[in-house]
Amino acid sequence: MINPTMPTMPVKADNPMLYCIGQDANQLVHIKQILSEQYDVHDFSCVDEAQAALAQKKPNLILCHLSCLNSEAQSLFSQSDASAERVRVLILGPKLSVLEQISILKQGARGYFQEELLDDKLLIAIELIQRGEVWVERHVIAGLIDELNHAPTLSSEQQQKLDSLSRKELEVAELVSHGATNKMIARTMNITERTVKAHLTAIFQKMNIPDRLSLAIFFRDLR
Numbered sequence: 001m002i003n004p005t006m007p008t009m010p011v012k013a014d015n016p017m018l019y020c021i022g023q024d025a026n027q028l029v030h031i032k033q034i035l036s037e038q039y040d041v042h043d044f045s046c047v048d049e050a051q052a053a054l055a056q057k058k059p060n061l062i063l064c065h066l067s068c069l070n071s072e073a074q075s076l077f078s079q080s081d082a083s084a085e086r087v088r089v090l091i092l093g094p095k096l097s098v099l100e101q102i103s104i105l106k107q108g109a110r111g112y113f114q115e116e117l118l119d120d121k122l123l124i125a126i127e128l129i130q131r132g133e134v135w136v137e138r139h140v141i142a143g144l145i146d147e148l149n150h151a152p153t154l155s156s157e158q159q160q161k162l163d164s165l166s167r168k169e170l171e172v173a174e175l176v177s178h179g180a181t182n183k184m185i186a187r188t189m190n191i192t193e194r195t196v197k198a199h200l201t202a203i204f205q206k207m208n209i210p211d212r213l214s215l216a217i218f219f220r221d222l223r
Contacts, residue, residue, distance in 0.1 A: 015040045016130070017057070021050050022065035022092070027115070031063070034122055058087050061126060065115075066093030066104075088129050101136055105213075111135030132204070132211045164206045172199040176212060177219035 018039040022028050028043045035041050042059070044050040047068055069091070088110040096104075101112045110129045113122065125135040165173065168189070175185045182196045189196075200212070209215050 016061070017042065017059040018126070019044060019050050019053065019059045019062045020064075021045070021047060021062065021068045023067050024065070027065070030118065031122070034118060035126070038123065039126075054087070060087070061130060062087055062089045063113075063126070064089060064091055066091055066096075090125065090129055090135060098137075105134070105136065110211075134211060134213045161207045165203060169199050169203050169206075172196060173203055173215055173219050176200075177216045179216070 016039055018035065018041050020028060020031055020041055020043045022031075022043070023045060032041045032043065039060075042053065044053065047064070050062065050064075089108065090111050090113055091104050091109045092113045092115050095114050095116070096112065104112050111125065111134045113125050113135055128135055171189060172185055175188060180188070182193045182200075185191075185196045186193045200215075203215065204210070207215070207218070209218060
């Protein structure tokens with residue numbers, strides 16, 4: 001049982017702001033205890049409360065429990081636009097099927113986090129999402145890519161961006177489209193993980209693609 005009166009570490013003024021939406025008060029306290037040293041956490045009991053706060057100031061990330069998603073939840077995902085101040089959304093909840101997780105990703109969430117992993121993985125998931133990655137199981141990414149397997153019509157600008165990639169960058173992108181992790185890519189190409197990350201950064205910049213999932217979908221469609 002979580003003790004709501006348990007003291008937490010003081011929040012530093014320059015910590016990234018995070019909105020946490022959930023109906024379970026004990027879970028909210030638990031999450032704040034996990035994140036309090038690295039994030040300025042503001043908790044809300046429903047989407048409407050968080051939406052009102054968003055009108056005043058946007059956080060770096062929104063962590064929303066699945067139970068709070070309703071017809072108003074799309075307002076959260078609409079915050080995740082292409083601007084520099086976009087807000088990324090991570091959905092938290094019980095284990096879901098692949099199709100259910102894909103549905104959440106399609107709405108605009110940056111990932112789905114199983115609440116049973118709170119203590120071990122939450123900080124890692126949030127850090128990855130803030131870097132532009134997604135947080136889902138690998139087989140969910142594969143399922144999403146397979147659903148979106150229509151062949152795109154490349155504009156001349158897109159073709160120019162594609163042509164700007166080096167041979168190594170193209171190889172990295174192709175491996176990403178098959179669901180390979182950085183470690184797997186490094187082993188396959190006989191390079192370091194640091195080099196893989198450098199290639200990915202260059203690819204994102206050249207292609208104007210925001211994250212790994214978008215890159216995987218784009219190159220999967222080219223096959």
